[in-house]
Amino acid sequence: MSNPDASAPPAVAPSDFIRDLVAQHVAEGRHPRIHTRFPPEPNGYLHIGHAKSICLNFGIAREFGGICNLRMDDTNPAKEEAEYVESIQADVNWLLAGWADDKLGLKPKGATPAAQTVNGKSDCHLAPVLKSEIRNPKSEILEPFYASDYFPQIHAYALTLIEKDKAFVCDLAPDDTDEYRRTAKESPFRDRSIAENLDLFARMKAGEFPDGTRVLRAKIDVAAPNIWLRDPLLYRIRHASHHHTGDQWCIYPMYDFAHCLSDYLEGITHSICTLEFEVHRPLYDWILTALDLPRALPHQYEFAKLIPSYMIVSKRKLIALVNDGVVTGWDDPRLPTISGIRRRGVTPEALRAFAIGVGVTKFVSVTDIAVYEHAIREDLNNRALRRLAVLHPIKVVITNYHAGQTEELDAINNPQDETAGKRKVPFSRELFIERDDFAEVPPPKYFRLKPGGEVRLKYAYIIKCDEVVKDAAGNVTELRCTADLDSKTGGANSARKVKGTLHWVSAAHAVDAEVRLYDRLFTEAEPEADGREFKTVLNPRSLEVITAKLEPSLKEAAPEARYQFERLGYFCLDKDSTLEKPVFNRTISLKDAWVKAAVKA
């Protein structure tokens, strides 16, 4: 009855308006091959919103036999860092592994676009290489694409625009530029001669002018209703060192100029981005058209970004959480960063199932975090090894069980997967059970342990609570119980029904471990609704650190393994773990129908 494939969600996307379009283009034979790209700016860590974009772009590549390039969109030296380049690659590889890593377009280290002639025109192109295509993995190393690798070509395209009288150097101060564009007023420098523009642009490049004193602007239509067509900026002066190009340049292209051209140079067919770029699309098309390029042009399509409830998904705000010490770092398990999600114990399969399942539309919406949590539970339920662990222990003494006696009981590793096998769990006279599993004055419908009541200890005996021992302050310190010694699996009374079944750990055999109980970072579904500061709705209980009692087999816990502490939730080993002190993260709790029932009662 075991189904090894059960833990692999299909991760097949339903149709959406972008896939429909791509399918139509494929049917028309519009492109020899579908080519998408995932172009993060290396100015922060990737988050759950990027996961959606990755799944969309790589999903299309795998569904239509295409390729998706990973590209660093690094045109602003002031904000970008090599650390982020590293983390982005790690996160992308983690999310793609076993799913679309064979569609990941990279390039040989150091490669730049090659000159070629197409239809009698000079052209540049940089084709992708797949890992599977490398002949000699030892000598050839691949790296992502970098927009900054295209600075020479982009600069040449700028010269072309100037020569076509479609771009000019503008000396207006930044504030004036804004004001002129807002009021549809032409720049006084708009009618400079081509020669003068060429000269000034060359001097900008040569470093003759300080930052902010001059820019290169497209000459389109300063009165256009779309602001992005009002002679937008193409190049600005930035005397800054760039993480990838060093000090080679002091002028840097703007996003709008660099992005469409990067897409073109890589032969991208479908350039998929989020809604905020929708109004830029006319400029994207204008630049490519103005250059009179010989190959097929890429086209931009926009979709609504992912906004999960109870999360903040904005690089700037994530940076604030990290820098202000609200969380411990970019990979804090409470953060919706991909590295935080990974450290929390979510598998790439679960994240993909969620990111694909939310669909692709142009409707701005908030996705209920319950959908995310459900994807995590569904995945972990299938793969997690069951273990017994007590988070908040209370001692139980089995008075009719011999003090020196120990027995090894059979426990099933995963009821969802027979092939996961069984293990032995030690039982003895003194045990720990969960403090919440005993109530001296039980609420209605409570079927855990109560004075005089019976429960089953999972894989062991049915016990009856005879006596409640308290300290001077009245706190329950110990429960004295008798076991039905015939009620064990295989015993004469094994079929006896009791309402409750509890998890437990043998006190003498228990392993102490630090357990980090993570919860949502915010108390409000929309932390920033109504202009509210998200820091005012931080969840004070987003992390609770406790020392728990674990069954001894957990001493051999594997970093890659996923565990379900029975009746509690899903857990995984944290990177802070040592041999002496294991550390477990709670990925997510089990669904708990009892809390709901208890609240109702």
Place this chain on the structure above:
RNA sequence: UGUCCGAUGGUGUAAUGGUAGCACAAGGCCCUUUGAAGGCCUUUGUCAUGGUUCGAAUCCAUGUCGGACAACCA
């Protein structure tokens, strides 16, 4: 204000002129050596008003509401 875009149960998403479906959530029942998982069942929806049509969630018009953009960021 301008430009562009959008609107299907509580939430998210299908239906591409022909039976409004799926998932999550919620509720009920069953099962249970995990109050998990699983099984069965239920509730709730096409923004409004007109028009085209045998037939409209879908096409058209108007309105309403919502969003994105208006950085020498991406």
